[in-house]
Amino acid sequence: MKNWLANKRSIILFLVLFLVLLIGSVLLTEEPLENYPAFDVSSPSPTGVKAFVEALQESGFQVERLARDIAYLENESLTNDAIIMIEPSFQVDEQVKNAYTQYLDSGGTIYFFGTEPTAFFEVETHPIDQFSDETVVEGAMGQFEAEVYGWERIEATEEDQVILTDEQGILAIERQYQNGGKLVVVVEPVWLTNQAILIDDHLDILMGIINFHQHHQVWFDTFQYGNYYQPRFDQIYPAPFLAVAIGLLILSTLWLWMSGKRFGVARDRRDQVVRFGDERIRAIANWQIKGKNYQQALIIQVHYLKQLIFERTGTPVTASWSTYQQVLERLLPEKTNKSISDFNNQLQAQLNKEHATKQEFVEWTKRIDQIRGEVEQT
Known part of the structure; x- marks a missing residue:
C-alpha cells in the first residue's frame, strides 16, 4: 500500500489540489443577477415598479x-x-x-x-x-x-x-x-x-x-x-414522451460519439477573426457616438433592417415605405396593423429630420432592434 501511494503521489496531489480549487470556486462564485421583465411589480431594477x-x-x-x-x-x-x-x-x-x-x-x-x-x-x-x-x-x-x-x-x-x-x-x-x-x-x-x-x-x-x-x-x-404560474417543462408533456425523448437524445449522442464526432468549440483562424471580427463595427459605433452623428447612425440601422427584409422576402431596399409596411404586416402577424403603421410613420418623420438627439437615438435604436429581432425569427 505504501509503495502504491508513493508511486501515485503526484496523481493524488493533483486530485487534492483540483478538489480544493473546485470547492473554492463554488464558494467564491457570486450568484448571477436575476433578469426581471420591464414594469414588474417585484423588480428592483430601474425598469421595475x-x-x-x-x-x-x-x-x-x-x-x-x-x-x-x-x-x-x-x-x-x-x-x-x-x-x-x-x-x-x-x-x-x-x-x-x-x-x-x-x-x-x-x-x-x-x-x-x-x-x-x-x-x-x-x-x-x-x-x-x-x-x-x-x-x-x-x-x-x-x-x-x-x-x-x-x-x-x-x-x-x-x-x-x-x-x-x-x-x-x-x-x-x-x-x-x-x-x-x-x-x-x-x-x-x-x-x-x-x-x-x-x-x-x-x-x-x-x-x-x-x-x-x-x-x-x-x-x-x-x-x-405571463411571468407567474407558468407550467414547468415536465408539466406540459406526458412522462412517457419525455422518457422516450431523453432516451433518443442519449442514444443519438452516443452514436455520434462512437462515429468519431467530437463536441467542442470551433476555433477560427486568427487572421479571419482579426480581419472580419467586431473591431471595425465597434470603431464605427464609437466614431458615431463621439461625433454625435445620431441621425446618420439611425439611417445606417434602417438600411441594415431593409437589407435584412430583402434577404427574407426579396423586397428591394429602394422600395417605398408603403411597401415596407405591407411586408412587415405579413412578416409580423402578431403585431397590429396600427402599431406597424405608427412605427412606419414615426420612423419616416424621424428620418426626415436633419439632426437627432441622444434620447431619440436611444429610443429609436431600441424600437428598430425589436423589429429586427422579430424579423430575424420569421
Whole structure:
C-alpha cells in the first residue's frame, strides 16, 4: 500500500489540489443577477415598479398582486376596489377584454398605464410628430414638471374627462361606466418605474391621478404579464414522451460519439477573426457616438433592417415605405396593423429630420432592434 501511494503521489496531489480549487470556486462564485421583465411589480431594477408598490404598502394602503384571472374578483366587493395595469401584453382575446369591461360595469375602477390602451379598451391614440422630453403637463391638479417618454397621445371622446395634457396632446383621461365604474388611462407608464418615479413631479402627478384613499383594496394586475404560474417543462408533456425523448437524445449522442464526432468549440483562424471580427463595427459605433452623428447612425440601422427584409422576402431596399409596411404586416402577424403603421410613420418623420438627439437615438435604436429581432425569427 505504501509503495502504491508513493508511486501515485503526484496523481493524488493533483486530485487534492483540483478538489480544493473546485470547492473554492463554488464558494467564491457570486450568484448571477436575476433578469426581471420591464414594469414588474417585484423588480428592483430601474425598469421595475417595486419602489412604488413598497412605498404604498409602507404607507398603510391595501395593495396586493392580482396574479390570477380577473374572474377571481367576481364575488368581491368591487365598488371600493381598483386595479392598476402597467403596460400589459398586447396579445389579448375577446374573452379577456369582456372580463375587464364587466369588471368596470360592476362598479370597479381600472387605472391603465400603457401605450396601447386600444388592445384592452375602446380608447384610441395617435402618434405625435415632435418629441420633447422635458415639458410642462397641466390638469385639474395644476401644472407640473415632467419628462415624457411616449410617442402616443389619447383621442378623447365627448364622454371622457381629460385629466392631464401637454403641448402635444392628451396624456390621461377618465371614462365612466355603469354602477360607478371608472376607467383611467395614462399613456406614460415609465413614470411608475424605479428610475423615473422621483424625477421632476412624477410622484405628485401619480398621487393626483390615483386616489388611494378612495379605494379599500388596490390590485396590481400581474396576470397579463405571463411571468407567474407558468407550467414547468415536465408539466406540459406526458412522462412517457419525455422518457422516450431523453432516451433518443442519449442514444443519438452516443452514436455520434462512437462515429468519431467530437463536441467542442470551433476555433477560427486568427487572421479571419482579426480581419472580419467586431473591431471595425465597434470603431464605427464609437466614431458615431463621439461625433454625435445620431441621425446618420439611425439611417445606417434602417438600411441594415431593409437589407435584412430583402434577404427574407426579396423586397428591394429602394422600395417605398408603403411597401415596407405591407411586408412587415405579413412578416409580423402578431403585431397590429396600427402599431406597424405608427412605427412606419414615426420612423419616416424621424428620418426626415436633419439632426437627432441622444434620447431619440436611444429610443429609436431600441424600437428598430425589436423589429429586427422579430424579423430575424420569421
